Amino acid sequence: AQSVAQPEDQVNVAEGNPLTVKCTYSVSGNPYLFWYVQYPNRGLQFLLKYITGDNLVKGSYGFEAEFNKSQTSFHLKKPSALVSDSALYFCAVRDIDDMRFGAGTRLTVKP
Amino acid sequence: EAQVTQNPRYLITVTGKKLTVTCSQNMNHEYMSWYRQDPGLGLRQIYYSMNVEVTDKGDVPEGYKVSRKEKRNFPLILESPSPNQTSLYFCASSLDRSPLHFGNGTRLTVT
Numbered sequence: 001a002q003s004v005a006q007p008e009d010q011v012n013v014a015e016g017n018p019l020t021v022k023c024t025y026s027v028s029g030n031p032y033l034f035w036y037v038q039y040p041n042r043g044l045q046f047l048l049k050y051i052t053g054d055n056l057v058k059g060s061y062g063f064e065a066e067f068n069k070s071q072t073s074f075h076l077k078k079p080s081a082l083v084s085d086s087a088l089y090f091c092a093v094r095d096i097d098d099m100r101f102g103a104g105t106r107l108t109v110k111p
Numbered sequence: 112e113a114q115v116t117q118n119p120r121y122l123i124t125v126t127g128k129k130l131t132v133t134c135s136q137n138m139n140h141e142y143m144s145w146y147r148q149d150p151g152l153g154l155r156q157i158y159y160s161m162n163v164e165v166t167d168k169g170d171v172p173e174g175y176k177v178s179r180k181e182k183r184n185f186p187l188i189l190e191s192p193s194p195n196q197t198s199l200y201f202c203a204s205s206l207d208r209s210p211l212h213f214g215n216g217t218r219l220t221v222t
Contacts, residue, residue, distance in 0.1 A: 034209060043115070043201055043213030044154075090153060094209055098170075101146075101153040 002027035002095045006102035013081045014110055021076040021105045023091030032094040033074040035065055039087045081109045113138050117202050117214035124192055125222055132187045132217045134202030142205045143185040147198040160185055192221040
């Protein structure tokens with residue numbers, strides 16, 4: 001069965017600095033990988049996904065994620081963080097039938 | 112506007128009193144699912160539905176029921192709620208098994 005881990009509960013960055021939110025996964029076949037964001041009192045919003053192809057995936061709000069097969073990672077990145085990026089971020093992996101979410105990483109961007 | 116609508120947003124109830132959380136989507140999506148979100152555990156799938164009259168258990172189905180009589184609606188039913196079902200619930204819809212649109216959530220407290 002597949003699994004996903006977000007090793008950091010909390011990530012703090014200063015506005016304007018680059019940010020990285022880490023995700024590692026375990027899956028038996030080829031993974032489908034996803035990032036979602038949850039703003040306060042809202043549902044999750046889809047950010048981006050990797051199915052196949054280019055290892056660097058671009059998504060909404062200037063975010064991107066890099067698929068690294070050898071390290072089984074799918075880290076979320078943004079070159080320049082905004083205060084409005086502060087939210088809870090979830091990584092997810094999908095096998096043929098099942099979807100698994102990580103526990104989430106709270107990103108705080110300070111002015 | 113593409114929407115997944117959940118009601119109610121907040122619900123406080125007592126042990127054993129049957130309740131229903133409604134979910135409706137306006138995108139003609141075939142796939143709908145229910146998740147619960149608990150701190151440190153991320154999202155866990157309760158039930159999902161591939162199409163009308165087709166439902167299946169997710170990872171944590173105990174104590175829940177669902178129905179899919181129409182494509183747009185996917186209510187979550189708790190026949191006899193217990194305190195361990197206190198949680199934040201999300202409905203989601205998509206064209207495939209990867210949830211794309213989420214509702215804004217229902218915060219349920221069972222005392």
